[in-house]
Each structure stands twice: as C-alpha cells, then as structure tokens.
Amino acid sequence: MAIKDQLAIFSSEAADCKICRLCNSRTQVVFGDGNPDAGLMIVGEAPGRDEDLQGVPFVGRSGKLLATLLDQELGIDRSGYYITNVVKCRPPDNRDPLPQEVEACNPYLESQLELIRPKVILTLGNFASKLLVGSKEGITKLRAHEYPSKFGWIVPTFHPSAALRGGGQVVAQMRADLIRVKKLMAAEPASA
Ligand code: URA
Ligand code: SF4
Numbered sequence: 001m002a003i004k005d006q007l008a009i010f011s012s013e014a015a016d017c018k019i020c021r022l023c024n025s026r027t028q029v030v031f032g033d034g035n036p037d038a039g040l041m042i043v044g045e046a047p048g049r050d051e052d053l054q055g056v057p058f059v060g061r062s063g064k065l066l067a068t069l070l071d072q073e074l075g076i077d078r079s080g081y082y083i084t085n086v087v088k089c090r091p092p093d094n095r096d097p098l099p100q101e102v103e104a105c106n107p108y109l110e111s112q113l114e115l116i117r118p119k120v121i122l123t124l125g126n127f128a129s130k131l132l133v134g135s136k137e138g139i140t141k142l143r144a145h146e147y148p149s150k151f152g153w154i155v156p157t158f159h160p161s162a163a164l165r166g167g168g169q170v171v172a173q174m175r176a177d178l179i180r181v182k183k184l185m186a187a188e189p190a191s192a
Pocket of ligand 2: 014017018019020021022023029087088089101104105
C-alpha cells in the first residue's frame, strides 16, 4: 500500500481518539499534512486555533512564517515535506502539552515516523526537539547540530512562534538550521 494511503488509515483511526483529555477541548484531531514521500518530515508542538478549526497543521501565523522560510531556503512547498505535531489535539488556550499528553499521543508520531522513514526530521521548538533527540537540553543548546536516529537525521530549530516574538536574530538562526537540512537532504542517510 502507498504510504499516503496507510497514513490516511492511521488518520481516520485517530479521528475519534479519546486517549487523553485533550479530546475534550479540540474541534478535531490534526493528524498531519503534506507529502510523505519527500524525505523531509517536520514536527511542531500542538495545533493552535487555526489548525484546530481547519484540521491542518501550521496554517496560522507561525505556519505562514515557516512556509516562507522553507520556500526561501529550500525552495519547497508542502509537496516537499510532511508536517505534523507532537500532540494531535489543540490544548485549551494554547497551553503547553502536559507530559502525560505527550506520552499518550506519542504512538501516533512513532507510527508516522516508522512509516515515512524520512531522511531528515526538522523539529520545531522544545517539545519536538527534546522528545525526538531524547535530551533534557533546551532548543537553544540543541540547535545548530544534527543528530542521527533510527528514523533519520534530526535537525532541531526554534519554533516559528519564537521567531514571531524574537525577531530577526531568531529568524537568522532558523535560516542557518534550514541550510543544515538542505545539506543533509543531499548527504548519506543517518544510521543510528
Ligand atoms: N504551532 C504548532 O506547533 N503546530 C501547529 O500546527 C501550529 C502552530
Ligand atoms: Fe488522542 Fe493525541 Fe488527541 Fe490525546 S492529543 S486525544 S492522544 S490524538
């Protein structure tokens, strides 16, 4: 079966998930979007308001900034990557996901990674970066390096919402991390 068809099955299975209490406040589960055959997977934190309403990750303000940076540095749009989040349901008032919510939702992310086997995984912000690198260090320490994993190269960078708050310097660092992604897309696959 094609990867995208298998993902559609996973997505429909997750659509009525009630494993954690984020199911009570969501409008809908936001499973993932984009091209799973492109070799690049992007992992954010959790759906925000726009994502919860539209059912698609990264369609709000931070998503638009991310899309601009990916276009400028890598020349790709959503056909050039698959994008999802650590938790698939919007936390109330955009609060941080709780550890038990991250843990409850993790099997969905693992199944996406297993199936897609991307060459490069770009993790946005603390939640995705700590979880996938398996580190307690924050994003400021983790970024500017790549980490081999059984799923592919992990490249941590800032969350675009941090760039919206932090301005040009954060954007410049995100651009540098995206250039790292570009190089790794052309390099040997990770083996860890
Ligand atoms: N922030 C995220 O982490 N994910 C989204 O889908 C939107 C905003
Ligand atoms: Fe299920 Fe994940 Fe939504 Fe929790 S956040 S209800 S585990 S899909």
